[in-house]
Amino acid sequence: MTTMRDIAKLSKVSVSTVSRVLSGKGRVSAEKRNEIIKLANQFHYIPNYHAKCMTKTGVITVGLVVPDISNPFFSKITMGIEAELRDNALLILMNSFRDIEREKRLSLLLRDNGARGIIIGNSHVEDDFVFEISKYIPVVVFDKEYNLPNISTIKLDNVYGAYLATNHLIEIGCPSVVHFGGFDDLDVSIQRREGYKKALRKGMQPYVIPTGYDERSGYEKAKKILPSKKFGGAFCMNDLVAIGVLKAAKEMGIRVPEDLKIIGFDDTELCEVVTPPLSSIHQPIEEMGRAAARALLKMIEGEESTRSYLFSPSLIVRSSTLSIRGDQDAKEEVR
Amino acid sequence: MTTMRDIAKLSKVSVSTVSRVLSGKGRVSAEKRNEIIKLANQFHYIPNYHAKCMTKTGVITVGLVVPDISNPFFSKITMGIEAELRDNALLILMNSFRDIEREKRLSLLLRDNGARGIIIGNSHVEDDFVFEISKYIPVVVFDKEYNLPNISTIKLDNVYGAYLATNHLIEIGCPSVVHFGGFDDLDVSIQRREGYKKALRKGMQPYVIPTGYDERSGYEKAKKILPSKKFGGAFCMNDLVAIGVLKAAKEMGIRVPEDLKIIGFDDTELCEVVTPPLSSIHQPIEEMGRAAARALLKMIEGEESTRSYLFSPSLIVRSSTLSIRGDQDAKEEVR
DNA sequence: TATAATAGAACAAACGTTTGCTCAAAGAGG
DNA sequence: CCTCTTTGAGCAAACGTTTGTTCTATTATA
Numbered sequence A, B: 001m002t003t004m005r006d007i008a009k010l011s012k013v014s015v016s017t018v019s020r021v022l023s024g025k026g027r028v029s030a031e032k033r034n035e036i037i038k039l040a041n042q043f044h045y046i047p048n049y050h051a052k053c054m055t056k057t058g059v060i061t062v063g064l065v066v067p068d069i070s071n072p073f074f075s076k077i078t079m080g081i082e083a084e085l086r087d088n089a090l091l092i093l094m095n096s097f098r099d100i101e102r103e104k105r106l107s108l109l110l111r112d113n114g115a116r117g118i119i120i121g122n123s124h125v126e127d128d129f130v131f132e133i134s135k136y137i138p139v140v141v142f143d144k145e146y147n148l149p150n151i152s153t154i155k156l157d158n159v160y161g162a163y164l165a166t167n168h169l170i171e172i173g174c175p176s177v178v179h180f181g182g183f184d185d186l187d188v189s190i191q192r193r194e195g196y197k198k199a200l201r202k203g204m205q206p207y208v209i210p211t212g213y214d215e216r217s218g219y220e221k222a223k224k225i226l227p228s229k230k231f232g233g234a235f236c237m238n239d240l241v242a243i244g245v246l247k248a249a250k251e252m253g254i255r256v257p258e259d260l261k262i263i264g265f266d267d268t269e270l271c272e273v274v275t276p277p278l279s280s281i282h283q284p285i286e287e288m289g290r291a292a293a294r295a296l297l298k299m300i301e302g303e304e305s306t307r308s309y310l311f312s313p314s315l316i317v318r319s320s321t322l323s324i325r326g327d328q329d330a331k332e333e334v335r
Numbered sequence C: 001t002a003t004a005a006t007a008g009a010a011c012a013a014a015c016g017t018t019t020g021c022t023c024a025a026a027g028a029g030g
Numbered sequence D: 001c002c003t004c005t006t007t008g009a010g011c012a013a014a015c016g017t018t019t020g021t022t023c024t025a026t027t028a029t030a
Helices: A004-011 A015-023 A030-042 A049-055 A072-085 A100-112 A127-136 A158-171 A187-199 A215-225 A239-251 A285-300 A328-333 B004-011 B015-023 B030-042 B049-055 B072-085 B100-112 B127-136 B158-171 B187-199 B215-225 B239-251 B285-300 B328-333
Strands: A060-066 A089-095 A115-120 A139-142 A151-156 A177-180 A207-209 A233-236 A261-263 A280-282 A308-311 A314-316 B060-066 B089-095 B115-120 B139-142 B151-156 B177-180 B207-209 B233-236 B261-263 B280-282 B308-311 B314-316
Touching: A004 A015, A004 A030, A015 A030, A049 B049, A060 A072, A060 A100, A060 A285, A072 A089, A072 A285, A072 B072, A072 B089, A089 A100, A089 B072, A100 A115, A100 A127, A115 A285, A127 A139, A127 A151, A139 A285, A151 A285, A158 A177, A158 A187, A158 A233, A158 A261, A158 A280, A158 A314, A177 A187, A177 A215, A177 A239, A215 A239, A233 A239, A239 A261, A285 A308, B004 B015, B004 B030, B015 B030, B060 B072, B060 B100, B060 B285, B072 B089, B072 B285, B089 B100, B100 B115, B100 B127, B115 B285, B127 B139, B127 B151, B139 B285, B151 B285, B158 B177, B158 B187, B158 B233, B158 B261, B158 B280, B158 B314, B177 B187, B177 B215, B177 B239, B215 B239, B233 B239, B239 B261, B285 B308
Parallel strands: A060 A089, A060 A115, A115 A139, A139 A151, A151 A308, A177 A207, A177 A233, A233 A261, B060 B089, B060 B115, B115 B139, B139 B151, B151 B308, B177 B207, B177 B233, B233 B261
Antiparallel strands: A089 B089, A280 A314, B280 B314
């Protein structure tokens, strides 16, 4: 690596003169200036980043730990974060591959490698660990609540989202609504189930079918359940499950939306692609990413100690929940 | 920020003793050792990363510039890269948002902020610029060919992929095959069109329908073209276009695969979700990411100057190209 | 008891920059 | 012709570590 000293020697000036030329500060004669610039180019001189950081304060870097960047949810979050960071900070990305130990290792690695803050997307790591990290650098976490200094939280109002979905089904005339989802292993499941129950009118019975999180799971449960009882609507805990249910319904000759109305959650791109297009609950994912980045920056700059955001989901109506009466309102809402 | 000096003062020892305690090297009495460790914890001491890098050589960081991480193609690539990097290097992620100027700025930013190498995913930046960067740090690019020192390239054999797809349609009995895709603005388009033409048998006429890259585009072109002429098969330049064509076909009462067989390209998750499931050409995306990371690391470590990889696509048969005769082979190949 | 080995700790140089200070030479003003 | 200002350049300290060297006090060996 070429250093300033090398260039100084070659051009027979002092290091400080080289520094002043290359940074454009201070007066240097045109003659030496040219000589120095020529040599710098010739030897592909790059100022040593770390040395620079010792005297000036360099560009902030922040770390992001996600389970799996290829999951659209996290890649959208990442987009939002990076868009907000823009030129204020660099983003170091790490996939935990859902391995708690790795997640811990990475967080420490980030802390010890100059990251000035960390965003943890959907951590399954112990609270204690997050707390420990937060003593050293600020942390933003998704989907959890900490009331601790130096930890900000970003959440979606899942209860409300589930309420919106279920309520929509009821309003367009479903006499009964079944809910696919709600294993108790994740907070989201519990919350969405809660919202579902809240929306049910007096006298309506809740039908909760514990389901996994993928298409196959939705498909299998639907195959079992749908023949046994006629439901007007189905609220599924995410789009994948909804697509599984949709597939099963079609195979069994149940028409969507005429016989059964289906709505998912997350509003992924898949919704637009299946037939009929799937209604869903939209999360402002990118906005949530931006908020996370903003919160972290604020904490790093020491302006604020903590922020907590609760984001509101919204209802996106597509053909899978079109009212049979050709409801104008519903039509309007279709993107 | 607490520094070693602070801790040294508080515990009335020299900085070097603190250093030796904290790094676990050299002999220090148990008494001072405990005192120092206690103070370090108490004040949340973090060794200054940049100072450390001045004397030891720290963890390598490399940069990744992609147009849009929320595009599944790039997020998968990223997965591969990061998986390969593992603990050997940190990954700084940057979205160019398809803005050439931003892409340039980012690359320079990376170079000047300690990145030891850069991976550029699908760059639209001028060759000269890539060349210029490569003088300073090694570069890996996708989908382009440079025969320059310090630049490695990763490519998919698009011609072969298109050949595979088209040939498959012909082999299962399509008397004619139409190709949706092939605007001349991107190399991939040109290459896939070339593969399509190569696969056509003597006497078969090429039908190339210039189409965009999204579902809507496929849908609109199909609506126009399909009624005018009866095709046995359709090879679409990507999955989205294929899904558009599929949708249009269904609406027009053209049965898939009975009346028309459709195959896409990229083998995205969408394929599994549409009805009928879509045959496609698979790219070993993650593997390509891993190769990129490996190539970069090799260049950084100075072991090799340049590597060029050409990856082979493979055919994934699903229901959208099932032979009408209930071909056993095809059945077998379905995931 | 004299000598050698060792433990424990400090000193100081080095890593590659930036920048305040100093200093000499040249030019300006009276 | 003498003093004052300006220009151009170097010196040296500082940033926060690491580590080879040195030094002293203690312990082990003969």
